[in-house]
Amino acid sequence: MSVRKTKHEMPEQxxxxxxxxxxxxxxxxxxxxxxxxxxxxxxxxxxPCMKGCxxxxxxxxxxxxIAQGDFDKAAEVIKAKNNLPAISGxxxxxxxxxxxxxxxxxxxxxxxxxxxxxxxxxxxxxKGKKPPKKPKSTGKIVAxxxxxxxxxxCAGDLARMGHAVTVFxxxxxxxxxxxxxxxxxxxxxxxxxxxxxxxxxxGVAINYDVVVGKTIDVKELMEEYDAVFIGTGAGLxxxxxxxxxxxxxxxxxxxxxxRVNMMKAYKFPEYDTPVKIGxxxxxxxxxxxxxxxxxxxxxxxxxxxxxxxxxxEAEMPARAEEIEHAKQEGVIFKLLTNPxxxxxxxxxxxxxxEYLKMQLGEPDDSGRRRPVPIPGSEEKIPIDTALVxxxxxxxxxxxxxxxxxxxxxxxxxxxxxDGRTSVPGIFAGGDIATGxxxxxxxxxxxxxVARAIDTYLKNK
Amino acid sequence: xxxxxxxxxxxxxxxxxxxxxxxxAKKAQPGQFIILRIDERGERIPLTIxxxxxxxxxxxxxxxxxxxxxxxxxxxxVGDSLENFAGPLGMPSEVKKYGTVVCVGGGVGIAPLYxxxxxxxxxxxxxxxxxxxxxxxxxLLEKEIEAYSDEFYIATDDGSKGHKGFVSDVLQKVIxxxxxxMVMAIGPIIMMKVVSNLTKKYDIKTLVSLNPIMVDGTGMCxxxxxxxxxxxxxxxxxxxxxxxxxxxxxNLMLRNRRFIHAEGEACKLAGAQ
Ligand SMILES: Cc1cc2nc3c(=O)[nH]c(=O)nc-3n(C[C@H](O)[C@H](O)[C@H](O)COP(=O)(O)OP(=O)(O)OC[C@H]3O[C@@H](n4cnc5c(N)ncnc54)[C@H](O)[C@@H]3O)c2cc1C
Ligand SMILES: Cc1cc2nc3c(=O)[nH]c(=O)nc-3n(C[C@H](O)[C@H](O)[C@H](O)COP(=O)(O)OP(=O)(O)OC[C@H]3O[C@@H](n4cnc5c(N)ncnc54)[C@H](O)[C@@H]3O)c2cc1C
Ligand code: SF4
Ligand code: FES
Numbered sequence: 001m002s003v004r005k006t007k008h009e010m011p012e013q014x015x016x017x018x019x020x021x022x023x024x025x026x027x028x029x030x031x032x033x034x035x036x037x038x039x040x041x042x043x044x045x046x047x048p049c050m051k052g053c054x055x056x057x058x059x060x061x062x063x064x065x066i067a068q069g070d071f072d073k074a075a076e077v078i079k080a081k082n083n084l085p086a087i088s089g090x091x092x093x094x095x096x097x098x099x100x101x102x103x104x105x106x107x108x109x110x111x112x113x114x115x116x117x118x119x120x121x122x123x124x125x126x127k128g129k130k131p132p133k134k135p136k137s138t139g140k141i142v143a144x145x146x147x148x149x150x151x152x153x154c155a156g157d158l159a160r161m162g163h164a165v166t167v168f169x170x171x172x173x174x175x176x177x178x179x180x181x182x183x184x185x186x187x188x189x190x191x192x193x194x195x196x197x198x199x200x201x202x203g204v205a206i207n208y209d210v211v212v213g214k215t216i217d218v219k220e221l222m223e224e225y226d227a228v229f230i231g232t233g234a235g236l237x238x239x240x241x242x243x244x245x246x247x248x249x250x251x252x253x254x255x256x257x258x259r260v261n262m263m264k265a266y267k268f269p270e271y272d273t274p275v276k277i278g279x280x281x282x283x284x285x286x287x288x289x290x291x292x293x294x295x296x297x298x299x300x301x302x303x304x305x306x307x308x309x310x311x312x313e314a315e316m317p318a319r320a321e322e323i324e325h326a327k328q329e330g331v332i333f334k335l336l337t338n339p340x341x342x343x344x345x346x347x348x349x350x351x352x353x354e355y356l357k358m359q360l361g362e363p364d365d366s367g368r369r370r371p372v373p374i375p376g377s378e379e380k381i382p383i384d385t386a387l388v389x390x391x392x393x394x395x396x397x398x399x400x401x402x403x404x405x406x407x408x409x410x411x412x413x414x415x416x417x418d419g420r421t422s423v424p425g426i427f428a429g430g431d432i433a434t435g436x437x438x439x440x441x442x443x444x445x446x447x448x449v450a451r452a453i454d455t456y457l458k459n460k
Numbered sequence: 461x462x463x464x465x466x467x468x469x470x471x472x473x474x475x476x477x478x479x480x481x482x483x484x485a486k487k488a489q490p491g492q493f494i495i496l497r498i499d500e501r502g503e504r505i506p507l508t509i510x511x512x513x514x515x516x517x518x519x520x521x522x523x524x525x526x527x528x529x530x531x532x533x534x535x536x537x538v539g540d541s542l543e544n545f546a547g548p549l550g551m552p553s554e555v556k557k558y559g560t561v562v563c564v565g566g567g568v569g570i571a572p573l574y575x576x577x578x579x580x581x582x583x584x585x586x587x588x589x590x591x592x593x594x595x596x597x598x599x600l601l602e603k604e605i606e607a608y609s610d611e612f613y614i615a616t617d618d619g620s621k622g623h624k625g626f627v628s629d630v631l632q633k634v635i636x637x638x639x640x641x642m643v644m645a646i647g648p649i650i651m652m653k654v655v656s657n658l659t660k661k662y663d664i665k666t667l668v669s670l671n672p673i674m675v676d677g678t679g680m681c682x683x684x685x686x687x688x689x690x691x692x693x694x695x696x697x698x699x700x701x702x703x704x705x706x707x708x709x710x711n712l713m714l715r716n717r718r719f720i721h722a723e724g725e726a727c728k729l730a731g732a733q
Binding site for chain 1: 680682708715
């Protein structure tokens, strides 16, 4: 029997429709398509795909369950390794992880592993999750700082091991970037909330409005709790550092996305927080964050949404699917351009950006060819809004208020693979330790650190 | 949820509330602020901590009703609760012994000035306070601030109380007659700008407390960025207090008008309901 060479398509909202709403773009597989896609899997003995998965899901294991129509079993296999599959099934860069390693790539497209994971997570959610068994209490208590994917995963796993866990979150909603950063049309907030409910059903308590370092110090947490996990993420926006960046009309990606996603400015004035974008929007950068900004702008009514990036498409760090979706929706890519200044009108309101054209030179340390400016190639375009999406650095608040913690040169908390920091009993993981990375790496860190904390508590 | 346990109407548009928030009250220091959200759909707004009582676990806020959120807040009563109340945020005020300090407060900026006046006095400074408002009905906390001041002056735009004119006129007189070591100014941006320009001539250290539009208050969005000596700083984590001689006030005024159109719209709609 010969295998189909391409993945089954995932039905999705047509581009012209979806740029008018904030509803999720793909609808997901139906049962029938999922079974057909699962049947493409060769059940390789050496399981190469698993090596590409940061949380080591038994990929052929759950796929075979789907092929047999046993979706509940498939969910069990995934949940053994991943507490939040409805999230990773939507935002993981599969093409460079599990699917990259898939044997089928030798003859065509890999198995749609991400799509299958998403299908199972949605199936389970719609059906209503089984309440998990409560483990025997160990009598130990752990504080988790930050409710992003790292914190939530670590908290969930610790609770399953029988420890009592309290999460402290600075904002009024859980989820970190999942809630304030990634837009509704890519990761519906109801799904984030339902995954958070699952973590809570494991016995985890979440306290909001607690800015650790301000409301309460890490040291105080250390006195009260047997161990502390820090998962405060990389939330500090980087700037272009060019003239005009403080004009009215220039936002960091974080401010723009937080206003729209967490504060629901797209429903203003039904919700109280405003956002203002005008007709022409330019986003700087080409990662997932930049794609989210450019696509959100279209949905808020921008007539033109540009992405300005100083390298070429081959170097764009965004997930392949995001770039594809952005193109379909009409985002205009201006590649090999580097902004040099923002220009405002007499009132200080942004009206133009000036940039230089670039060309690719010699490869740099990262192996990517370095963009170099072409002298005299200055150009200007009129814009109403500029969104700066050129990366985030680790949150400085806790490092600033806890001098004993060793900090790396990028402001990250130094921690080993199991999250041990320079202070015994304090662990760290996710973006705060690695610098801005991915959801699944943050979850993977949360899992490893939970095991390390468990060991630490047993020996304490 | 954070309960309102006391409410005082200070004037038509200025209200005082004590909010139960034990964790915040335990840590609060002069110069810091909180961010609150009234309900699920609300905006996050920053307000300065005007006073705190760690024993009772309460925080006092004093606010001027300028738009949708502050007006809605003004309609709430004792027993009602706020959905969110996070703090204390920002760096505490630089309180130490300077010698003679002049504390200048304008409008609702008088409220955040109060705990600083108190702390400066308790640190052994000779405290001269100058309060200003459009008219005498808009003056706040006169008695409270006078109690901690060695000298106390008032200026009103219409002359209904104290000096007729601006706080900066009074400040000029003080500078002319005595040796001032530090000036602390909190109020409308234009007032802080004028005060800073004046003290710069005499090279008197001046601290101001800035109030840019904020979202998270944790250093994550950069919406609150201000330009200090040409460098970008986030008021919510690096401030809100800064060296008055280094602030780009014009940029701050500009950035605080960012959503003026939309806010007006929200207010009109809310008023129509
Ligand atoms: C717009 C955007 C799109 C992205 N898209 C993708 C994608 O498609 N795929 C992907 O894999 N990755 C994506 N990422 C990256 C991914 O979201 C992050 O790598 C991941 O969320 C990191 O998880 P974390 O738990 O370490 O931190 P975060 O998710 O940043 O969570 C940290 C939490 O800690 C809280 N916190 C911070 N300081 C304190 C404090 N002092 N006290 C208490 N709480 C505190 C924060 O409020 C936050 O809730 C995207 C990022 C952004 C911004
Ligand atoms: C650190 C800090 C401390 C503050 N302390 C106090 C305080 O103790 N008492 C008090 O009354 N106010 C204080 N403010 C200002 C207060 O946060 C704003 O008045 C409030 O956010 C307005 O919300 P609104 O929805 O009622 O008005 P909106 O409808 O949002 O706005 C109404 C008008 O106020 C302007 N405005 C909006 N936000 C601000 C702002 N942050 N600063 C100045 N003008 C603004 C708008 O441009 C508009 O003209 C403080 C601000 C900061 C940043
Ligand atoms: S590598 Fe591909 S074909 Fe092989 S087991 Fe994994 S998913 Fe199936
Ligand atoms: S309010 Fe968002 S960084 Fe200061």
